[in-house]
Amino acid sequence: MKTIHELLHITYPIIQGGMGNISNALLTAAISEAGGLGTIGAGTRTPEEVDQMIQEVKEGTSKPFSLNIPITVTKYAKELVELAIAHQVPVVSLSAGNPGKLIPLLHKEGIKVIVVVASVKHAQKAEAAGADLLVAEGFEAAGINSSLEITTFSLIPQIANAVKIPVIAAGGIGDGRGLAAALMLGASGVQMGTRFIATKEAPMHEAYKERLLNASDTDTLIFGRTVGRVRRILHTPYAEKLIQIEQQGLTIEEYAQLTDEDKHVRAAMDGNLEEGFLNSGQVAGLITSIPSVKELLADIMKEADEQLQKGTALLKTYSHLS
Incomplete structure (x- = not known):
């Protein structure tokens, strides 16, 4: 090999x-x-x-x-x-x-x-x-x-x-x-x-980096499981809204609209954590620098x-x- x-x-x-x-x-x-x-x-x-x-x-x-x-x-x-x-x-x-x-x-x-x-x-x-x-x-x-x-x-x-x-x-x-x-x-x-x-070197918004620095071992969430989709995101105000929506009933069309790449960019690059999501792995809890x-x-x-x-x-x- x-x-x-x-x-x-x-x-x-x-x-x-x-x-x-x-x-x-x-x-x-x-x-x-x-x-x-x-x-x-x-x-x-x-x-x-x-x-x-x-x-x-x-x-x-x-x-x-x-x-x-x-x-x-x-x-x-x-x-x-x-x-x-x-x-x-x-x-x-x-x-x-x-x-x-x-x-x-x-x-x-x-x-x-x-x-x-x-x-x-x-x-x-x-x-x-x-x-x-x-x-x-x-x-x-x-x-x-x-x-x-x-x-x-x-x-x-x-x-x-x-x-x-x-x-x-x-x-x-x-x-x-x-x-x-x-x-x-x-x-x-x-x-x-x-x-x-x-x-x-990463040109992502400082709010993203700061959120990772302060993340704990339990600060990622899974959204979309009820519609056969699994997306791991960081716990933010927008993420809380997503979880509430899913608990009330979510369609696959709503999932796609709520997690499109525009909303990804809105949070990760623009720092808008109220209207966009941040992808994050569970490793976030290890990041301290x-x-x-x-x-x-x-x-x-x-x-x-x-x-x-x-x-x-x-x-x-x-x-x-x-």
Whole structure:
């Protein structure tokens, strides 16, 4: 099995989640430049808007980056694939839909493909379709989640057992301990979203960052479960309104209207917490600082190494029992 370094040509086994319409070139370029894999999230943007972002990322870094295409969320999946090919984007991440028809188009142009999955069945299908890597995302993750609600700690080892390609762990990861744990569960690296919001380069509103700094372990909520949708958001005034609406009865049309990307941008970028929502993973309770991306990645790698050494030393104390 090839390593993430060999497949993606990155220094650290850390990649950025898509982040939908709050994705931006500044943060993407900073993550790639620091040694991770920055990701442009297409969200519901037009091909013209994504084209501009790709150009801006290329101006900010010469290192590899990724384009996330949420297949059933965007109306432009085919056009975005063509855009990735035209710009020779080295990596494309496919999520929220069947990637089978798109993978061959990307492989033909030498583009590596990551597929986001949330179950063993989907992982095996993605591998059979030709995915180069998998992101296995647990229920702890921010934003849209699988209705299967399998947690990261349970999901990663089962998928790692079921496939032969590298698995990247996502959901509830924001520090070196999370990276170390993911590696021990059988993953080859991690994907993070929420933790990257609380960095100096992230151009999100200060109200978003401040809310993450002050979050506790119980400060994320699930909205949409009653209509077969699972979205994890941060506890805010707007989130409270959403929960009240769902308790009174929610339709799928209302869910779509209440959680469209405009309302995501309204809170995350404009700071309007009364009229928009903030996606957040459960890892929010671990965030206590706003470092630069470079500092964050270096700290994660250092802490992961220390944790793995501690774990090895601890395990040796029990060796007399074997």
